[in-house]
Structure formats: structure tokens, C-alpha cells
Amino acid sequence: MSFLSIQGISKAYVGSEGKIQVLKDLTLDLDAGRIHAIAGASGCGKTTLLMLCGGLIFPDSGTIILDGEDLLALSPGARAVRRASLVGFVFQRFHLIPYLNVEQNIMASCVARPVANAHQRCDELMQRLQLEHRRGHIPARLSAGEQQRVALGRALMNRPSLLVADEPTGNLDEENTALLLALLRDFTEDGGMVLMATHDSAVAAVADHRYIYHDGRFGVVPE
Ligand SMILES: Nc1ncnc2c1ncn2[C@@H]1O[C@H](COP(=O)(O)OP(=O)(O)OP(=O)(O)O)[C@@H](O)[C@H]1O
Numbered sequence: 001m002s003f004l005s006i007q008g009i010s011k012a013y014v015g016s017e018g019k020i021q022v023l024k025d026l027t028l029d030l031d032a033g034r035i036h037a038i039a040g041a042s043g044c045g046k047t048t049l050l051m052l053c054g055g056l057i058f059p060d061s062g063t064i065i066l067d068g069e070d071l072l073a074l075s076p077g078a079r080a081v082r083r084a085s086l087v088g089f090v091f092q093r094f095h096l097i098p099y100l101n102v103e104q105n106i107m108a109s110c111v112a113r114p115v116a117n118a119h120q121r122c123d124e125l126m127q128r129l130q131l132e133h134r135r136g137h138i139p140a141r142l143s144a145g146e147q148q149r150v151a152l153g154r155a156l157m158n159r160p161s162l163l164v165a166d167e168p169t170g171n172l173d174e175e176n177t178a179l180l181l182a183l184l185r186d187f188t189e190d191g192g193m194v195l196m197a198t199h200d201s202a203v204a205a206v207a208d209h210r211y212i213y214h215d216g217r218f219g220v221v222p223e
């Protein structure tokens with residue numbers, strides 16, 4: 001069975017401006033140990049799909065099975081526990097905690113789930129993400145690329161099985177993009193699954209599987 005199975009998902013947003021049908025009867029089966037990249041025009045629904053897969057928002061219909069468990073059938077408390085133990089998020093707009101410094105933002109993952117040798121792991125992540133010299137800085141005193149790397153460190157801190165990353169290289173230069181892709185590859189070689197949205201075709205090219213948006217669905221791009 002796939003690690004993440006999305007079955008017949010539909011999702012619309014309804015507001016005073018009317019209804020926006022984003023996803024229509026989308027079915028995808030995604031394996032662990034792989035980097036999956038989703039692409040499509042701005043506003044097509046990439047972030048929506050990522051939030052659904054991580055159990056942060058809910059579809060209007062359909063089923064999401066994560067590691068053998070129906071996410072939508074769980075109680076809110078059980079879903080939160082499952083998310084904390086399985087999923088790490090890198091949000092498109094980072095959502096770092098503004099009054100915590102780099103080290104504290106990365107360590108914040110340990111609140112949801114204790115991590116063995118947490119300080120050592122945090123140090124290793126800061127080193128790999130070239131953030132050590134900024135460890136005492138709050139997000140407002142960081143560049144956008146540095147903030148993006150902190151967001152990745154926080155997402156990886158408690159060793160999730162699924163890393164959901166929304167445009168994770170959007171603010172990175174070439175060197176840091178390569179560094180991030182190497183980290184993602186190490187993560188999948190250890191058995192983790194990456195689901196990322198990206199506008200960067202060079203980044204998508206590194207993925208094992210690519211999906212492109214068309215008419216409410218993300219279809220597999222043939223090799
Ligand atoms: N909370 C919301 N309420 C109403 N409409 C929304 C909401 N969130 C997103 N949308 C709309 O749904 C559509 C899909 O949004 P989404 O953020 O998933 O796109 P995206 O593919 O991630 O875009 P981008 O590449 O710009 O990040 C857009 O048209 C957006 O305006």
C-alpha cells in the first residue's frame with residue numbers, strides 16, 4: 001500500500017466572492033522513499049493539496065490515507081497527534097515564531113514530539129543549513145532565504161516520515177538550493193517521503209515523480 005493515498009478528493013472554497021472549485025475528484029498514490037514534485041500555474045491549487053495531505057484542511061469529499069490510517073476518520077485530537085508524529089511542514093510563508101531565535105524555532109518541534117539528543121540534532125541541522133552563525137537571531141533579523149532554511153530545519157527536527165514543503169527553494173540561491181536538495185535526498189534515502197510544490201523546473205527535475213495540474217487534478221508527468 002502507498003504511504004499516502006488520496007482517493008477522489010474534491011475541494012472548493014466558498015466565500016462572499018462566490019465558489020472556487022480547486023480540486024475535482026483527484027486520486028493519487030504516493031510512495032515513501034521518494035521525492036514527489038507538484039507543479040502548475042499560480043493559484044491552481046498546489047498549497048491546497050499540500051494542506052489537505054498534511055491534514056491541515058479538509059476536502060469536501062474523498063479520502064486521505066496516511067500510513068494506513070484514514071486521516072479524516074480520526075478525531076481532531078488523534079489527527080493532531082498523528083500529524084505531529086508523521087508530518088513536517090515547510091509553509092510557503094514560513095510561519096516562524098517571531099519572538100524565538102533560529103535555534104529556538106527549530107527546537108520548537110520538540111514541543112509536539114520529544115526528540116532524542118535534541119540539542120545535538122538541532123546543531124547538526126543548523127550546520128547543514130548554514131545557519132549556525134545566525135542561531136541567536138529572531139526571524140525579523142534574517143534574510144528570506146535564511147528564514148526558509150529555518151523552516152526546513154524545524155520541519156525535519158523531529159524526524160517526520162512525510163515532509164510537506166511548499167515552494168521550499170523560492171528564496172534560495174543556487175548554492176542553498178543544492179544544499180536543500182541534498183538534504184531532501186538524504187531524507188528520502190532514510191525512507192522519508194517528500195511532497196513539494198515548486199515553480200522551479202530545475203528543482204522538479206531532481207524529483208523522482210512529477211505531477212502537473214490540469215482541470216482540478218494533478219496528473220503524473222511521464223518520464
Ligand atoms: N482560504 C481560502 N479561501 C478562499 N479561496 C482560497 C483560499 N485559499 C486559496 N484560495 C483560492 O484557491 C485557489 C488555489 O489556491 P492555492 O493557494 O492552493 O494555489 P497555489 O497553486 O498554491 O498558488 P501559488 O503558486 O500562487 O502558491 C486560488 O485561486 C486561491 O485564490
Ligand SMILES: [Mg+2]
Pocket residue numbers: 046047048092166197
Ligand atoms: Mg501556493
